[in-house]
Structure formats: structure tokens, C-alpha cells
Amino acid sequence: MKPVRDTTSVLLGAEPALRRMLNYWIATALLYLAAIVLMACQVAAGHTPREPALLLGATAAAGTLVSYALIRFSTALDLAPDVLAMLQSVFAIGCCMAGYAISGPVRAALLCMTVVIIAFCAVALRPRQTMFLSAVTLGGMGSVMWWLQAGDPLRHPPAVEAMNFGYLAAALLSTALLSSEMTKLRRRMKRKKQELEKALETIRTLATIDELTALANRRHMNELLCAEERRQPPGAGSCVALLDIDFFKQVNDLHGHALGDAVLREFANAARGALRAHDTLARWGGEEFLLLLPDAAPHDARQVLERMADHVHALRVEGLDPARRISFSAGLAARRTGEPFTEAISRADKALYRAKASGRDRIEVA
Numbered sequence: 001m002k003p004v005r006d007t008t009s010v011l012l013g014a015e016p017a018l019r020r021m022l023n024y025w026i027a028t029a030l031l032y033l034a035a036i037v038l039m040a041c042q043v044a045a046g047h048t049p050r051e052p053a054l055l056l057g058a059t060a061a062a063g064t065l066v067s068y069a070l071i072r073f074s075t076a077l078d079l080a081p082d083v084l085a086m087l088q089s090v091f092a093i094g095c096c097m098a099g100y101a102i103s104g105p106v107r108a109a110l111l112c113m114t115v116v117i118i119a120f121c122a123v124a125l126r127p128r129q130t131m132f133l134s135a136v137t138l139g140g141m142g143s144v145m146w147w148l149q150a151g152d153p154l155r156h157p158p159a160v161e162a163m164n165f166g167y168l169a170a171a172l173l174s175t176a177l178l179s180s181e182m183t184k185l186r187r188r189m190k191r192k193k194q195e196l197e198k199a200l201e202t203i204r205t206l207a208t209i210d211e212l213t214a215l216a217n218r219r220h221m222n223e224l225l226c227a228e229e230r231r232q233p234p235g236a237g238s239c240v241a242l243l244d245i246d247f248f249k250q251v252n253d254l255h256g257h258a259l260g261d262a263v264l265r266e267f268a269n270a271a272r273g274a275l276r277a278h279d280t281l282a283r284w285g286g287e288e289f290l291l292l293l294p295d296a297a298p299h300d301a302r303q304v305l306e307r308m309a310d311h312v313h314a315l316r317v318e319g320l321d322p323a324r325r326i327s328f329s330a331g332l333a334a335r336r337t338g339e340p341f342t343e344a345i346s347r348a349d350k351a352l353y354r355a356k357a358s359g360r361d362r363i364e365v366a
């Protein structure tokens with residue numbers, strides 16, 4: 001299986017976009033093969049002269065191989081998908097025109113091939129390019145038909161050529177319109193997909209971030225704690241701390257809820273600035289915050305909290321009495337080996353209660 005996989009990846013490349021284009025190429029190559037076989041049948045039945053049919057078959061085969069090389073090395077050659085599609089379709093339409101000129105009574109059947117070519121290329125072309133290609137095809141085929149009926153009106157009766165032209169014009173027009181509608185549909189779907197991705201991103205943010213402080217919310221912190229419990233090998237240390245802003249109720253009572261909100265926001269900004277790279281501070285509820293310090297000894301955790309306290313003490317919130325210093329009390333607990341975080345948090349909560357009871361603006365260790 002591996003040699004087959006290796007050969008496939010050399011032939012089709014590894015990039016999904018390139019593979020998709022080469023899969024399209026395989027489909028067109030099969031179409032060319034079918035056309036060459038049918039042309040050979042026409043030669044065998046005596047409807048088509050041998051030499052021009054051979055020349056056309058060889059040109060079509062060579063063109064198919066060249067188009068493979070152009071697609072396979074399109075990145076190196078800096079060929080955009082629409083340029084590739086245009087080149088391939090112009091070549092294929094040229095083959096159809098030559099095939100029509102040398103085919104006998106079945107030549108009208110070749111017209112359906114032109115429609116297939118336009119439909120194929122419309123996947124990679126812009127609607128305006130598809131319209132242009134359809135017009136070029138109609139002009140080219142019309143010229144061949146005119147040239148055939150002018151040169152040999154008995155084998156190519158003008159009325160028949162005119163009807164063939166009419167059918168081709170109708171089919172190409174409908175195909176071009178249809179492909180333009182499909183392109184618009186694809187664009188709409190792409191836009192919808194981008195909108196959905198954006199909405200999903202917003203939902204993800206809303207589900208993990210606290211709206212007021214932009215810190216992690218309680219739900220997200222619980223997820224992080226579970227992940228941390230799974231990640232941490234037994235014995236490896238981490239700490240949790242519960243923080244509560246001191247006398248916060250007074251801020252609300254004296255200055256109103258809006259200023260209370262501003263204090264919460266400023267507190268969060270200041271506290272965030274004191275964290276280490278892997279620490280997470282979450283709004284646990286109201287004016288209470290939970291700090292998770294992975295791989296931290298109690299001494300390291302205490303240093304983080306002291307740094308945080310310095311940042312918070314230095315806070316000046318507009319509208320608040322400058323003499324009023326914002327502070328917080330904290331309960332710190334080092335997680336014991338195998339201990340669930342819920343228990344460590346409960347110990348931190350008791351330590352926080354002691355910090356409040358013994359005068360606030362301090363850190364108590366559980």
C-alpha cells in the first residue's frame with residue numbers, strides 16, 4: 001500500500017487544493033480519451049479522414065499531458081486556478097472546433113462537448129470569464145460552420161450548419177447563465193460560512209470570557225481546573241488563590257454601581273499585569289476572583305499575589321476619592337498530591353475568611 005500512496009502523493013501532490021484540481025484533470029483526461037476513441041471509430045467507419053484525425057488525437061493527448069504539468073507545477077509557475085482553467089478550456093474548445101471540421105455526419109454530437117467544457121471550467125472561472133469563454137466558443141464554432149458550408153455546401157448544407165449554430169448558441173447561453181448562478185450561490189455559501197465561523201468565535205469568546213472584566217469566567221476556569229487535574233502528574237505542585245476586593249460594597253453604596261463596575265475593570269487590568277505566563281485569573285463571582293498558578297510552589301504563588309497587591313494599591317480610578325486605596329484579601333492553597341481542586345479551593349476560601357477577619361489587605365496561606 002505504501003508504494004501506491006507514495007506514487008499518488010508524487011503525482012497528485014499533498015495539498016488538498018492541488019489534489020482537487022488534479023482530480024478534475026483526471027476527469028477531463030478521461031473525456032479526451034473517450035473523444036479520441038470515438039474519433040477512431042469515425043475513422044474506422046469511413047466518416048473521418050485518417051491523417052487529420054491522427055493529428056488531432058496526438059495534439060489532444062499532448063495537450064492533456066501539458067495541462068497536467070501546468071496544474072502540478074502551478075504554484076512554482078505562479079498560475080492562478082482561473083488562468084489554468086482558461087488555458088485548458090481554450091485548448092479544449094480549439095480541439096472541438098478541429099473535431100467538428102473533420103467529423104462526418106456525427107459532427108453535431110461534438111457540440112455537446114463544448115458545453116461540457118464550459119460547465120467544467122465555470123467551476124474555476126468568474127462569471128464574466130465564463131461569459132467571455134462562451135462568446136469566444138460561439139464565435140469560433142460559428143466561423144468553422146460558416147467556413148464548412150461556404151467550402152462544401154453539399155456535405156455541409158448551410159441550413160443544417162445554421163441550425164447547429166442555433167442549438168449551440170442556446171446551450172452555451174443557458175450554461176453560462178447557470179454557471180453564473182452557481183458561482184453566485186457558491187459565493188453566498190462562502191460568505192455564510194465566514195459569518196458562521198465569526199459567530200462561532202464570538203460564542204466561544206462569550207462562553208469563556210467575563211464580559212465586564214475580560215478575565216476568564218467561572219465556567220472556563222472550571223474547564224481549566226479539570227484540564228489541569230488531568231495534566232498534572234501526581235506530586236507536581238500548583239496553587240490556587242481566592243481574592244476578594246475589600247469593602248467593595250462601600251464603593252457601590254457611595255459612588256453607584258457604574259463606578260463599582262469601573263473599579264472591577266481596573267482591578268482586573270492591574271491584577272492581570274502581575275501574572276506569570278501560565279497563570280490564569282478568573283472572575284469567580286461578584287467581586288471575588290480565583291487565581292490558578294500551575295507548577296508553582298507556595299512561595300512563588302505568594303510572590304505573584306504580593307506583586308498583584310502592589311499593582312492594585314497603585315490603582316487610581318477616576319471618580320473615586322484619591323485617598324481611598326483599593327486592596328484585596330486573598331486565601332492561598334497549594335494543591336496536595338491527588339487532591340481535587342474543589343477541596344483546594346475550599347481551603348483557600350477558609351484562608352480568605354481568615355484574611356478578612358484579621359483586618360483585610362493581606363494574604364493568608366491555607
Ligand SMILES: Nc1nc2c(ncn2[C@@H]2O[C@H](COP(=O)(O)OP(=O)(O)OP(=O)(O)O)[C@@H](O)[C@H]2O)c(=O)[nH]1
Pocket residue numbers: 212244245246247248249250252256257258259260261264285286287356360
Ligand atoms: N458594581 C458591581 N457590584 C457588584 C457586582 N457583583 C457584585 N457586586 C457587589 O459587590 C458587593 C460585595 O460586597 P460584600 O461581599 O458584602 O462585602 P465588601 O463590601 O466587599 O466587604 P468585604 O468583602 O467584607 O471586604 C455587593 O454590594 C454586590 O452588590 C458587579 O458586577 N458590579
